[in-house]
Amino acid sequence: MQIQFSKNTIPSNGTVVILIAQEAKAKKASLGKIAKVLDKKLGGGISKAIKTSRFDAAQDKILEIIAPANTKLSRIVLLGIGSPLKATAQTFKELGGGLTKILNNKTENAFCIVDDIDVKDLHKEEIAANIGMGALLGAYKFDKYKTKKKDEKPELKELVILTEKADKAKAHYATLSKVAEGVLLARDLVNEPSNVMTPIKLANEAAKLKALGVVIEVLDEKKMQKLGMEALLGVGKGSAHPPRLVAMFWNGKKTNKKADACFVGKGVTFDSGGISLKPGNNMEAMKGDMAGAAVVIGVMKALAGRKAKVNIAGVIGTAENMPSGTAIKPGDVVKTASGKTVAVLNTDAEGRLVLADALWYAQKKFKPDCIIDIATLTGGMLTTFGNNMYAGLFSNDDTLSEELTNSGKKVGEKLWRLPTDDVYDKMIDSPIADMQNMGNARGASGTVGAKFIERFVDKGVKWAHVDIAEIAWNEKGTALSPKWATAFGVRLLDSFAADYIEKKHKKK
Numbered sequence: 001m002q003i004q005f006s007k008n009t010i011p012s013n014g015t016v017v018i019l020i021a022q023e024a025k026a027k028k029a030s031l032g033k034i035a036k037v038l039d040k041k042l043g044g045g046i047s048k049a050i051k052t053s054r055f056d057a058a059q060d061k062i063l064e065i066i067a068p069a070n071t072k073l074s075r076i077v078l079l080g081i082g083s084p085l086k087a088t089a090q091t092f093k094e095l096g097g098g099l100t101k102i103l104n105n106k107t108e109n110a111f112c113i114v115d116d117i118d119v120k121d122l123h124k125e126e127i128a129a130n131i132g133m134g135a136l137l138g139a140y141k142f143d144k145y146k147t148k149k150k151d152e153k154p155e156l157k158e159l160v161i162l163t164e165k166a167d168k169a170k171a172h173y174a175t176l177s178k179v180a181e182g183v184l185l186a187r188d189l190v191n192e193p194s195n196v197m198t199p200i201k202l203a204n205e206a207a208k209l210k211a212l213g214v215v216i217e218v219l220d221e222k223k224m225q226k227l228g229m230e231a232l233l234g235v236g237k238g239s240a241h242p243p244r245l246v247a248m249f250w251n252g253k254k255t256n257k258k259a260d261a262c263f264v265g266k267g268v269t270f271d272s273g274g275i276s277l278k279p280g281n282n283m284e285a286m287k288g289d290m291a292g293a294a295v296v297i298g299v300m301k302a303l304a305g306r307k308a309k310v311n312i313a314g315v316i317g318t319a320e321n322m323p324s325g326t327a328i329k330p331g332d333v334v335k336t337a338s339g340k341t342v343a344v345l346n347t348d349a350e351g352r353l354v355l356a357d358a359l360w361y362a363q364k365k366f367k368p369d370c371i372i373d374i375a376t377l378t379g380g381m382l383t384t385f386g387n388n389m390y391a392g393l394f395s396n397d398d399t400l401s402e403e404l405t406n407s408g409k410k411v412g413e414k415l416w417r418l419p420t421d422d423v424y425d426k427m428i429d430s431p432i433a434d435m436q437n438m439g440n441a442r443g444a445s446g447t448v449g450a451k452f453i454e455r456f457v458d459k460g461v462k463w464a465h466v467d468i469a470e471i472a473w474n475e476k477g478t479a480l481s482p483k484w485a486t487a488f489g490v491r492l493l494d495s496f497a498a499d500y501i502e503k504k505h506k507k508k
């Protein structure tokens, strides 16, 4: 999908989309300057169509006028934005995403006029750029394995956004599109089947960020053995595909090399449950159990792509969890790189084992003050939140929680904080090792998982754990995220880096 920006003139042919605001009191469509000019040209065709159809310009509502008289235009689409008082950057992203769905199968290219909209805290160029980013995200497809195209219907390939200061819009879009590229990369990694996206392949994909100036280190199984990472290695022991650990560093502040924060991702390329085998139903979704790692790779790409003035490290632990004669078994005890021992009661609670060693390495190598891990950790998130509503947030720091929650709200990746009281910590004490990888009682699996991870966080380090189980993929699709991989977390962490690290740095 090509997104272009051009100066605002009403096009003479093709498809044109015009954003229309809703009047606050009367709750009806209010035509802006450009729409009025076009209406006149059409002999009142637009206002008549609005009247007849009762189009009220509520958000996402559309009115399509096909082959309007007195012009060579093939169609005019009026796209409601709702009240401009309520519209935010996120609103325009969602409108842009929705737009691609409206136009797809109808036309290969279209124009979109945004200048009829006045929003208090948003310049026209920002509106234009956000529409563009939303369109890019919404138009995402993963169809590389389809050898035949479905039908002959036209596929939307180009959206030209028309605005007075097109160059300024383009400059603003340049940054946003880098973040979108990180999202698209993460989606591609998650959507790939696990026979392709093995731990080695995932590590290679991360290593490609070298081209953007990200410093990369890949640990193979021998190096991990030397460091004593029995937990991470244990998860991969049943698989024909060996595990990897990747450390990435984006040194955006040229003045120093200290990491402001470190993002750590769970990269289980397929989670069969291991010897504690999962039921067959829906097991195919477990190719997405590396979504946390994909998000970390995606956000590193976004930060490097937009040359963010932050120092951020990313660490991913990646392995395939399979049952076999060499697999780790329930009751086995492993020693993590930190020295702490774990009794593995359930081989399906493997994510926390991977994260235990990845967190240790992240802290040893980068010594960050703040660490955020992201993982498809517990199926309990579905019970807690329902499908695709929130990701679970667990943290030892109120400020960090608030910052992450705010960042999530801003970009439409919502977090809800769940308890981390110490009573839950006792549940993972083990009679034979330092801890066990699940509780003895049922329930609160998200919190119990978080408490396990917390045991590997060094004293004084601000830590948050984001559980993206059930939100990392999406069976239905939304305006900004078509079916399956959502890459939930890339925009959240990018926005956190921008608002709470980059801005602080600028102030100093």
Ligand code: BES
Residues within 6 Å of the ligand: 271, 289, 346, 348, 349, 350, 351, 376, 377, 378, 379, 380, 437, 438, 439, 445, 469, 470
């Ligand atoms: N990868 C799963 C969690 C998951 C389930 C993610 C469904 C997305 C959708 C994780 O490794 C797992 O199996 N967790 C177990 C832990 C339990 C055995 C303590 C769970 O949540 O059931």
Ligand code: MN
Residues within 6 Å of the ligand: 271, 273, 347, 348, 349, 350, 351
């Ligand atoms: Mn599992």
Ligand code: ZN
Residues within 6 Å of the ligand: 268, 271, 289, 348, 350, 351, 376, 377
């Ligand atoms: Zn898992």
